[in-house]
Amino acid sequence: MAKVLMKGNEAIGEAAIRAGCLNYFAYPITPQSEVAEYLARRLPEEGGVFLQGESEVAVSYMIFGASGCGERVMTTSSSPGISLMGEALSYITCGECPAVFVNIVRGGPGLGGILPSQGDYLQATKGGGHGDYRLLVMAPDSVQEAVEMTMAAFPLAEKYRNPVMILGDGLIGQMMEPVEFPEDLAAAPTNKDDWATNGMDTRGSETRNLLKTLYLDPEALNAHNLKLRAKYEKMKAEEVRYKTYNIESDYQALIVSYGTMSRVCRTAIDNFKEEGLEVAMIRPQTVFPFPEAAIHEAAGKDGCKVAVSVEMNMGQMLEDVRLSVLGQCPVEWYGKCGGEVPTPEEVMEAVRSFIGS
Secondary structure, three states, X not given: OOOEEEEHHHHHHHHHHHOOOOEEEEOOOOOOHHHHHXXXXXXXXXXXXXXXXXXXXXXXXHHHHHHHOOOOEEEEEOOHHHHHOHHHHHHHHHOOOOOEEEEEEEEOOOOXXXXXXXXOHHHHHHOOOOOOOOOEEEOOOOHHHHHHHHHHHHHHHHHHOOOEXXXXXXXXXXXXXXXXXXXHHOOOOOOOOOOOOOOHHHHOOOOOOOOOOOOOOHHHHHHHHHHHHHHHHHHHHHOOOEEEEOOOOOOOEEEEOOOOHHHHHHHHHHHHHHHOOOEEEEEEOEEEOOOHHHHHXXXXXXXXXXXXXXXXXXXXXXXXXXXXXOOOOOEEEEEOOOOOOOOHHHHHHHHHHHHOO
């Protein structure tokens, strides 16, 4: 299939359509508003539905309704908008409904700024809403990977009956790159008649399907949470995804970085190699579940003096890196906030200071 040059936001919208998602509800917020602009034109051409809600709160419950009916459904937003959706995310997860949420992260906290950031890592991976729940969270480093992850997110959401989040940033949304849309990722929807509220006549059943998030019996609520926990443990066993870079070398430092920040780190590693200094990288593609075992093994390699978490935030992934390394070597952090993207030279300077070179 030929590649086409597309802006990231538009490519995400097209990827959703190619994945069989014909239901999209959203509210505009920079830097992801082009997704809605694109799908407002494209979905009617495909017989789909686009509806702009009056707020992100309204949108999130539209998502709940459509996903509860068994439809493939997606929304996109950015940082403060995802915060407003946090309550519904908890409800949707408790109700075991599949849905896809895309967060094109902007700077924060508060309204912050519209430039790229990775400041929503904790919100995405530790739960932005209330209660015990988790999202399967994928972090693309390119427009192509954003396309592939968006297309994969729908069958994954259905496999686990759980929301999946694509955690991008302003760079992913705004940059233009050549992309192709793999046909093998457009999986057919799974049979949802055993749980979806899609109508007794529709499924030829005399039994009502009920979705609920209210459990007044504490034993029933505990049992439901244990059921959800088993689902998250299955994600950890089956869905960890990551890429390595220069991992076969005799490296002195291990960088852990994700998303577009990892692209800067790759350039830094190439520059180090020209200087005769070997540095490796593990790039989590899923930030939940996190590639703990891979990082643990890499940090324990002979000669590795330090692991460095490099992020466009104030060190939100640092805790997960430390828990993965488990004391095998020191763990440091380097990053920036506010929309500034660290340069390869700045990353190199930080890594040199950590290894004492």
